[in-house]
Amino acid sequence: MNSQNPRAQLRAGMVGMGMIFDETYRPFFESVHAKGLYDRRFGDLDVTMVAVASKTGQRADRYLEQSKGKIPTFKSFRGDDAVQQMLGENLTFACVATPDDRHFEASKAILKAGVHLLVEKPSVLTLQEIDQLNAIAEEKGLLARVVYHKLLDPDHKKLRTLVHDNVLKHVNNGYCSLLEPRQISGSQFSEWITGRNPGTYVAVHYIKLIDFTFGGRLKTVMCTGQRGLVGPKDGNTWDSCQLRLIYEYESGREAAFDIHTSWVTPDNFPGYVEQEVQFRFDNGIWNGHSRKRGVELTVENMTPLKMKNTINNHYNGSFLEPWGERSQRGYGIEVIDRFAREVAFVEHGGPANQRSQRLAEIRKLDYADLAADRQVVAAVQAMEMILEQQAKGNPDRVARYDGRNLTLS
Numbered sequence: 001m002n003s004q005n006p007r008a009q010l011r012a013g014m015v016g017m018g019m020i021f022d023e024t025y026r027p028f029f030e031s032v033h034a035k036g037l038y039d040r041r042f043g044d045l046d047v048t049m050v051a052v053a054s055k056t057g058q059r060a061d062r063y064l065e066q067s068k069g070k071i072p073t074f075k076s077f078r079g080d081d082a083v084q085q086m087l088g089e090n091l092t093f094a095c096v097a098t099p100d101d102r103h104f105e106a107s108k109a110i111l112k113a114g115v116h117l118l119v120e121k122p123s124v125l126t127l128q129e130i131d132q133l134n135a136i137a138e139e140k141g142l143l144a145r146v147v148y149h150k151l152l153d154p155d156h157k158k159l160r161t162l163v164h165d166n167v168l169k170h171v172n173n174g175y176c177s178l179l180e181p182r183q184i185s186g187s188q189f190s191e192w193i194t195g196r197n198p199g200t201y202v203a204v205h206y207i208k209l210i211d212f213t214f215g216g217r218l219k220t221v222m223c224t225g226q227r228g229l230v231g232p233k234d235g236n237t238w239d240s241c242q243l244r245l246i247y248e249y250e251s252g253r254e255a256a257f258d259i260h261t262s263w264v265t266p267d268n269f270p271g272y273v274e275q276e277v278q279f280r281f282d283n284g285i286w287n288g289h290s291r292k293r294g295v296e297l298t299v300e301n302m303t304p305l306k307m308k309n310t311i312n313n314h315y316n317g318s319f320l321e322p323w324g325e326r327s328q329r330g331y332g333i334e335v336i337d338r339f340a341r342e343v344a345f346v347e348h349g350g351p352a353n354q355r356s357q358r359l360a361e362i363r364k365l366d367y368a369d370l371a372a373d374r375q376v377v378a379a380v381q382a383m384e385m386i387l388e389q390q391a392k393g394n395p396d397r398v399a400r401y402d403g404r405n406l407t408l409s
Ligand SMILES: NC(=O)c1ccc[n+]([C@@H]2O[C@H](COP(=O)([O-])OP(=O)(O)OC[C@H]3O[C@@H](n4cnc5c(N)ncnc54)[C@H](O)[C@@H]3O)[C@@H](O)[C@H]2O)c1
Pocket: 015, 016, 017, 018, 019, 020, 021, 053, 054, 055, 056, 057, 059, 082, 096, 097, 098, 099, 100, 102, 106, 120, 121, 122, 147, 149, 188, 189, 201
């Protein structure tokens, strides 16, 4: 770099500085600051987190201290107007990692300001919200993308490859389970857990995996849940829930999937997060267990509470690399790196007059595009509608999706 030819910069904003920021965005911004972002199509770019917006600013203040020397100083905005203030910083893209019922307002403000968007899962909670965001992104010529890092898990990539290549033929049914420790609902998320459920928080990972991997048309959603630990037994804050989705494929054949989730599993259970899937096909069966990929570790006085017995080194791990470098890597971080590359390609991957072609090329990549997330949002909205009815004393409702709208019966 020299003063005549400064490197182009992607200026990033961050809304929400909680657990997922620390696990995935922080290591991405630190590593990209040290190494830059390079691709032959867009050259050597700087990616810098220039501003953040959060509720109280406390974690941002702490990170400003801790990050000295790792990333440049950033501006921290707090309070009700924080997102708008952050958007005054001439951003290229902004990421939203607030609690899921606060994704929409921040995402809308970001897109309206002409800034590319990356939002955590679940993107938003209603079809009306996703349609609004997609319309703004379309009108403004922006990327609106959502993080589903499980699609980048090598095991899930292999599953999808086998389905795509027709080695595994027609899925008939399957189950997924994802269990979180009690500390998640009891302390980590205590600020926002009231009125929420673990299905929206984590079943959505598997809704997307099923939707993206097998395709098809979502027709029916059923759900039930249990209460009494996180909140009152007749309230609307859920300990665990069981979701069933029914899909129909072009062949006219159907498949059903059950997804069980909980955030009240005892803190000392073997995996920090327990994740299991089984999919049954006409000619095969896929069994996956992300916690039993091979490592079982015991360290006196550390496992299972300070350190986990069965660690998922594929999602996000801290390593001493064979060449001596300390690193933090995994598919949870790769997915953010990939988004930055997509933005870089749109903005710097060729002549300005071909930007719209580049934008269209990236928007066609369904794995993350908000326009392709509608069916997942329909499933989440249906689940929440059914749980709301159960809390009101009308259990066992069924939601049907006709491709545009949801109806409850
Ligand atoms: N990809 C994954 O596997 C994964 C894992 C965990 C969480 N998440 C998602 O990330 C999001 C955040 O989860 P988390 O675990 O980091 O939560 P958290 O509670 O640890 O952090 C939330 C952050 O959002 C901020 N915030 C809350 N309301 C805000 C508002 N109105 N404006 C600005 N900032 C606000 C808080 O100050 C805090 O910094 C959720 O959508 C969650 O589903 C994704």
